[in-house]
Amino acid sequence: MNIASIKSQFPIFKQQTPLGKELVYLDTASSAQKPQSVIDAISGFYSGYYANTGRGSYWPAHKATTTFESVREKVARYINVQSKDQVVFTSGTTDSINKLVNAHVIHSLESGDQVLVSEMEHHANLVPWQEACKLKEANIKAIPINEEGEIDFEALELLLKAKTAFVSITAISNVLGTVNDVSRITALAHKAGAKVFVDAAQAIAHKTVDVKTWKADFLAFSAHKLYGPTGVGILYMADDLVNQIKPLSFGGGMITEVGIEESGYRKGPQRHEAGTQNIAGVIGLGAAIDFVDTLPEFELHNHLNELTSLAYELLSEIQGVNILGPEERAGVISFTVEGIHPHDLSTFFNEQGVCIRAGHHCAQPLMNKYKVPATARVSFGIYNSKEDVMTFIKVLKETKAFFE
Ligand SMILES: Cc1ncc(COP(=O)(O)O)c(C=O)c1O
Numbered sequence: 001m002n003i004a005s006i007k008s009q010f011p012i013f014k015q016q017t018p019l020g021k022e023l024v025y026l027d028t029a030s031s032a033q034k035p036q037s038v039i040d041a042i043s044g045f046y047s048g049y050y051a052n053t054g055r056g057s058y059w060p061a062h063k064a065t066t067t068f069e070s071v072r073e074k075v076a077r078y079i080n081v082q083s084k085d086q087v088v089f090t091s092g093t094t095d096s097i098n099k100l101v102n103a104h105v106i107h108s109l110e111s112g113d114q115v116l117v118s119e120m121e122h123h124a125n126l127v128p129w130q131e132a133c134k135l136k137e138a139n140i141k142a143i144p145i146n147e148e149g150e151i152d153f154e155a156l157e158l159l160l161k162a163k164t165a166f167v168s169i170t171a172i173s174n175v176l177g178t179v180n181d182v183s184r185i186t187a188l189a190h191k192a193g194a195k196v197f198v199d200a201a202q203a204i205a206h207k208t209v210d211v212k213t214w215k216a217d218f219l220a221f222s223a224h225k226l227y228g229p230t231g232v233g234i235l236y237m238a239d240d241l242v243n244q245i246k247p248l249s250f251g252g253g254m255i256t257e258v259g260i261e262e263s264g265y266r267k268g269p270q271r272h273e274a275g276t277q278n279i280a281g282v283i284g285l286g287a288a289i290d291f292v293d294t295l296p297e298f299e300l301h302n303h304l305n306e307l308t309s310l311a312y313e314l315l316s317e318i319q320g321v322n323i324l325g326p327e328e329r330a331g332v333i334s335f336t337v338e339g340i341h342p343h344d345l346s347t348f349f350n351e352q353g354v355c356i357r358a359g360h361h362c363a364q365p366l367m368n369k370y371k372v373p374a375t376a377r378v379s380f381g382i383y384n385s386k387e388d389v390m391t392f393i394k395v396l397k398e399t400k401a402f403f404e
Contacts, residue, residue, distance in 0.1 A: 001296065022353050024352075024392065026384065029225070032227045034227060042280045049064055049067075052276055068279055071286035071289075079204075090234060097124055099248035100220075102128075103245060106135055109136040109166075113163055115164070115167075117142055118143040120170060122201065125169075141159055156188060164189070164193070165195070166194055169198060175324065176326065177334075198218070202331075204225055205227070206300075216238065217238045218238070223284065232284070250274050253275060324336075334375040341374075342375055352398075357376070360374050360375075
């Protein structure tokens with residue numbers, strides 16, 4: 001893969017930082033940069049055929065509606081689901097989980113039921129479940145992770161002996177980079193009678209989401225981590241759940257007929273999409289999938305794996321650096337450096353034009369487990385090169401030398 005030519009499609013890299021440095025962006029796990037094609041698709045909608053969807057019969061409305069709906073098909077193919085009608089647009093992963101919990105989980109949970117999350121969950125896949133459990137007097141428990149930062153399957157099997165309604169698990173950890181064996185988790189959970197929600201926020205950019213193989217009951221991702229726009233994402237529901245569960249929200253567009261006291265609700269994903277949708281965002285998501293589709297899958301994996309392995313190897317050689325999580329991982333490395341606070345690290349990196357993250361990464365239970373308040377984190381995208389990794393290591397060594 002020609003990374004220089006791919007990188008040239010991302011306009012943000014054409015400028016220098018305010019301090020006159022080349023921009024090295026190592027925070028794709030937080031949000032990915034946008035290629036020109038995504039930006040053009042969004043501005044093309046606003047300037048070429050702007051109208052609301054699902055309402056008007058005039059041509060911009062027709063074109064907006066067909067383009068919007070075509071993205072549902074692209075998403076369905078991209079994550080390998082049976083039907084586009086199982087894909088509901090939301091404003092992102094967090095929104096998907098909150099809506100699912102409020103519309104469905106709190107109605108199906110019974111007092112004393114168990115909900116399982118894991119110790120490596122992002123707050124987005126933890127706090128909404130906590131609230132549901134509090135409301136329904138259900139028990140929330142965490143599947144422990146082992147020394148390597150991987151799911152402890154023995155512990156999971158033991159936990160599943162209690163009556164479990166839901167298992168909610170991330171496919172890839174945004175802190176450890178751990179790639180969870182989702183198929184194994186769903187098989188165990190289903191055998192115990194639990195439904196499984198998969199947080200695919202990180203996995204989506206690795207082109208590894210495969211709902212048919214994973215057999216997830218629910219799955220969500222955000223477009224902005226897939227080189228698409230912010231404020232848009234999806235919630236997938238298996239089988240006929242789209243028509244069976246309560247609507248995720250209520251209002252215009254999702255009804256069949258409305259009276260003062262009662263209303264009827266549509267079938268299909270539109271049942272859950274009340275009000276004017278993030279049309280530009282959905283169209284941008286379609287362009288993002290088109291963009292990722294141009295990248296050969298095997299080479300995409302190889303590229304991200306090579307960068308991650310190289311950074312892991314070079315980091316491990318530096319004294320005083322401690323890396324969290326397993327060696328086998330996807331695109332994310334969290335680490336601490338003896339004697340330097342992660343926020344000081346990221347400030348020094350910023351001065352050299354290198355964007356790295358510092359903080360708890362919305363995973364405080366995991367930070368507690370590792371007994372650190374925060375870590376530094378680098379993560380890679382399709383525009384990163386080996387030179388970016390070398391710059392990162394060079395700046396880290398310089399920063400360390402400064403503090404010594
Ligand atoms: C694993 C994981 N889950 C959920 C989220 C939340 O995604 P969003 O902020 O797009 O809703 C993130 C974002 O970093 C994440 O990494």
